[in-house]
Amino acid sequence: MQVYLAGPDVFLPDAVAIGRQKTDICARHGLTGLYPLDNAVDRSAADASLAIFKANEAMMDAADAIIANLTPFRGAGADPGTVYELGYAAGRRKLCLGYSNDPAVYADRVRRLTDVISRNGHLVDADGLTVEDFGLSDNLMMIHALESYGCALVTPRQRLADIWHDLTAFEACVRLAAERLGATRP
């Protein structure tokens, strides 16, 4: 059984090493991890971005499940590229799992970045845009997609010191995926 490993991990300085750790964890649970950087794409070619898109989509189509790293990336919410892939996987009716290494609720994360006030009974940011306030870790579409097509978002009890390298929540997702997919440990 194959699992697509979505996440902004590919943007880390040690992206390749993290991918290796993730696929090793998958293997220990009887699953094959598909990591985007393992695609053989010439990243300097003129059409590199299209080639990466096609390779990632083919990996998702081949996978039985997705594990999305929804740890907040460059802002209050998850990495949009990863979120696109979670949506695509849900649309393709794959088993969907996700984790975030920051358990704060979304509204509190927005407060870290900008002023948030209460207006007419709901929260708004400094630009007057509503701040989603359902006590969830991120936008409701992702959170409920995970519950509908797989398992609830996995988070640690507290925000981790190294949100990009701790793989405890990731391994919990792998364990859930293996159970749901009926994988056999090697």
Place this chain on the structure above:
Amino acid sequence: MQVYLAGPDVFLPDAVAIGRQKTDICARHGLTGLYPLDNAVDRSAADASLAIFKANEAMMDAADAIIANLTPFRGAGADPGTVYELGYAAGRRKLCLGYSNDPAVYADRVRRLTDVISRNGHLVDADGLTVEDFGLSDNLMMIHALESYGCALVTPRQRLADIWHDLTAFEACVRLAAERLGATRP
């Protein structure tokens, strides 16, 4: 023919009025616009967020196409809720269209928010995370999904003064959708 109108428009102070304008534009082009706020959901109920998710998903399943407002929201990239919906629609093989009222390339938008430097031949932000630098307006997954499942991202030539209320690029998407879906003007 029905078009799902995805976007952070629902977070604007005048969200309902914007939705009305968008559905009116759709109607003028022979299309029925499905706007998330038109769902009859009790937003104060305990399970409001799940009800909104289900109602939005039902709207997407019923739609023939999606028009996603990918104007940057609360950061350098598009609203993750909207991006999830674009991914879902692509996964369901709906016709996918999108626009952004900010034509800047992604790397330049990140530069507005944080320091970006060149390291080992690629751009990184202040946290050492790679900044995608393919000259695209946003993450490559969304940009190429639009090309693969519909039409290229529509943007104005210059960043608009009022990025949240100008509907010129939106109407261009409606025109493209009507053409592709073979809609008949009323």
